[in-house]
Amino acid sequence: MTETVVVLDPISEDSAARLRSLLPPGLVLTHGTARGDEHLKEIIAGAEYAIAGQVGVNGDVLRAAPKLKLLHKWGVGVDNLDVDTARQLGIKVARTTGSNAVPVAEFTLGLTLAALRCIAFGHAELKKGHWRTATAMPMQTYMLSGKTVGIIGFGAIGQTVAKLLKGFGCTILYSKRTKLPAVEEAALGARFATVPEILAQSDVITLNCPLTPETSGLIDRAAIRAMKKTAVLVNVARGGVVVESDLIEALKAREIHAAAMDVFEIEPLPSDSPLLGLDNLVVTPHLAAIAADNFEKAVNQMFGNIAHVARGEPVPERDSVV
Numbered sequence: 066m067t068e069t070v071v072v073l074d075p076i077s078e079d080s081a082a083r084l085r086s087l088l089p090p091g092l093v094l095t096h097g098t099a100r101g102d103e104h105l106k107e108i109i110a111g112a113e114y115a116i117a118g119q120v121g122v123n124g125d126v127l128r129a130a131p132k133l134k135l136l137h138k139w140g141v142g143v144d145n146l147d148v149d150t151a152r153q154l155g156i157k158v159a160r161t162t163g164s165n166a167v168p169v170a171e172f173t174l175g176l177t178l179a180a181l182r183c184i185a186f187g188h189a190e191l192k193k194g195h196w197r198t199a200t201a202m203p204m205q206t207y208m209l210s211g212k213t214v215g216i217i218g219f220g221a222i223g224q225t226v227a228k229l230l231k232g233f234g235c236t237i238l239y240s241k242r243t244k245l246p247a248v249e250e251a252a253l254g255a256r257f258a259t260v261p262e263i264l265a266q267s268d269v270i271t272l273n274c275p276l277t278p279e280t281s282g283l284i285d286r287a288a289i290r291a292m293k294k295t296a297v298l299v300n301v302a303r304g305g306v307v308v309e310s311d312l313i314e315a316l317k318a319r320e321i322h323a324a325a326m327d328v329f330e331i332e333p334l335p336s337d338s339p340l341l342g343l344d345n346l347v348v349t350p351h352l353a354a355i356a357a358d359n360f361e362k363a364v365n366q367m368f369g370n371i372a373h374v375a376r377g378e379p380v381p382e383r384d385s386v387v
């Protein structure tokens with residue numbers, strides 16, 4: 066019997082065709098064309114498997130899916146999914162653990178350099194016709210080489226950031242729920258530290274943790290005040306880890322050198338957001354995981370999990386959330 070996989074995010078017919086070319090046998094793929102819960106309820110109603118990228122999936126939507134066996138995150142951060150309701154309804158939840166670690170870690174370094182070296186700022190100024198004048202370069206630029214980098218959230222992405230940083234000769238501090246064994250720390254060249262230690266000692270602080278009740282609002286005005294004046298804050302985790310209004314005030318007052326953000330409290334970022342007016346902030350529209358040459362790897366991992374459930378097997382432990 067044919068079963069249905071629905072992609073809940075609105076995607077183009079081209080993307081749907083690429084997904085269909087990788088789909089395991091015995092499955093058909095449908096996809097969203099619009100935003101909003103009513104549309105989600107309609108398209109999830111007949112599906113056995115649902116895929117959610119950035120779209121929010123709440124309990125009402127899940128209750129409209131009587132046949133649903135598996136809700137799969139296309140990515141890793143499951144804060145947009147109502148995992149508790151899925152658990153209560155007996156719907157499995159999975160994610161593609163580690164699938165985007167390399168693209169997101171590369172992007173983290175890209176944003177770090179863009180902010181430290183004023184690359185994004187210089188780009189924007191030159192496009193306005195300003196050539197390295199005093200008004201065009203109000204900020205210092207700082208090198209990454211030899212600096213202390215604090216990584217908050219040291220899982221697949223954070224550890225890949227540490228690996229990529231090796232050529233820069235940085236001191237790497239990390240925070241995570243449980244300290245890594247010494248042998249792994251040595252291999253990564255990283256030292257466990259508390260968040261207050263990271264805030265006080267780092268030249269670059271990168272957020273690579275999930276959004277949880279513990280990390281929500283972790284970087285507030287007090288945390289920013291605990292950072293060095295020359296620090297750069299990079300957020301590729303989730304908007305809610307940073308109190309945006311506090312960051313705006315701190316950047317306006319030049320309490321830190323600069324920040325870079327790929328994720329925001331509200332996405333898409335409203336076009337009148339005060340963040341867009343700050344010259345010491347680099348912004349990108351939740352792009353870190355998107356790399357054309359990583360598409361197939363991530364999709365194969367996700368479809369592999371769906372195929373397990375279709376055969377009546379559990380999702381491999383690495384990717385199982387519920």
Ligand SMILES: NC(=O)C1=CN([C@@H]2O[C@H](COP(=O)(O)OP(=O)(O)OC[C@H]3O[C@@H](n4cnc5c(N)ncnc54)[C@H](O)[C@@H]3O)[C@@H](O)[C@H]2O)C=CC1
Binds near residue numbers: 141166223301352
């Ligand atoms: N901007 C983007 O496009 C993307 C953003 N992300 C975000 O990055 C997050 C991390 O992704 P992965 O590294 O793949 O996940 P992961 O599950 O491999 O690692 C998460 C790490 O955060 C740590 N952590 C959890 N709570 C913490 C806390 N309170 N303080 C410090 N560390 C804590 C965990 O111990 C673990 O080391 C995702 O949850 C997601 O929110 C992920 C992919 C793309």
Ligand SMILES: O=C(O)C(=O)COP(=O)(O)O
Binds near residue numbers: 139140143165351354
């Ligand atoms: O994996 C995650 O958590 C992501 O944020 C992925 O974002 P994406 O929807 O793949 O651009």
